[in-house]
Amino acid sequence: MLCEKTEFALEDFMPYRLNRAAEAVSLAFARIYKEKYGLSRPEWRAFAIVGQFGTVTATEISAKSTMDRTKVSRAVFSLEDQGWLKRSQDVKDRRVENLELTPQGRKKFETLTKLAQLFEEEIVAVLGRKNMSDLQNGLIAIEKEFLQE
Amino acid sequence: MLCEKTEFALEDFMPYRLNRAAEAVSLAFARIYKEKYGLSRPEWRAFAIVGQFGTVTATEISAKSTMDRTKVSRAVFSLEDQGWLKRSQDVKDRRVENLELTPQGRKKFETLTKLAQLFEEEIVAVLGRKNMSDLQNGLIAIEKEFLQE
DNA sequence: CTCATATTGTTGCAAGTGTAACAATATCTT
């Protein structure tokens, strides 16, 4: 029976490694939407959710993008100011505001998603399809286990 | 030849998925060192690096933990205030301060690394050894490709 | 040896963030 030496190394610690990879990828993609389109990360996420779902409320954006309500609120303001998104009060529940992209917003969204897909393909090119889908599954399992548990 | 519909879904977008998983895991582990030991994430990272390498400079911590110099500076102050770490001016280069754990810091470090290892095992239990190492490799490949490229 | 340049660690400041409080509205209980 062996007595294993248990020396700790931060760089091999999974939470740290995950964070580094996530940060690296996020920053790389952020360079695209930030420098070229002036969007912050919260703005990009909110933008993506509205573009994807057509008409949503702030609360829905919050849930689907795992962002704080206040973050969403500010992102929505900014996107509205920039003319990508418009809001309209819900008639059935007047607390709620329905959000959707403006025509220009829709066009910008098409461009952004194209960029996102190119970026995704870049990752596939690095990893290969098989590893990519293994990675996805691993991430899903991890998220499921540790999300607000 | 098929014309593929290219609908974008944020939740399937790799950068977003990576971030969610990383955040979930980090928060789960943070609950341990934060609530029980009052450490912030930068503090935990700096702590781990000093504990692992024995004697290091702030610049080295910065490099090994991928944290901004100012973040390290503030984390080191805090760890020093809490008595886990002490600094001493380098004799050969007086700009430099050598940092190392105090005896109490060393003890705390042993406790923290034990917790980290337990946490790591929890992840292994979720994923299985094989998937775990596949995941690690995927993350390494991604980081290599996208880090400050 | 001297002056220009680089490096180390800290700090000022502006921007971003989360928690808690809030007003407006909706829903539930009786």
Next chain:
DNA sequence: AAGATATTGTTACACTTGCAACAATATGAG
């Protein structure tokens, strides 16, 4: 129907962050 409770989106405030500037020191060029 009335009052208590919950939900939506915004805002105030305190805290964290990164960039740029900084003083102190070291290194390099001539």
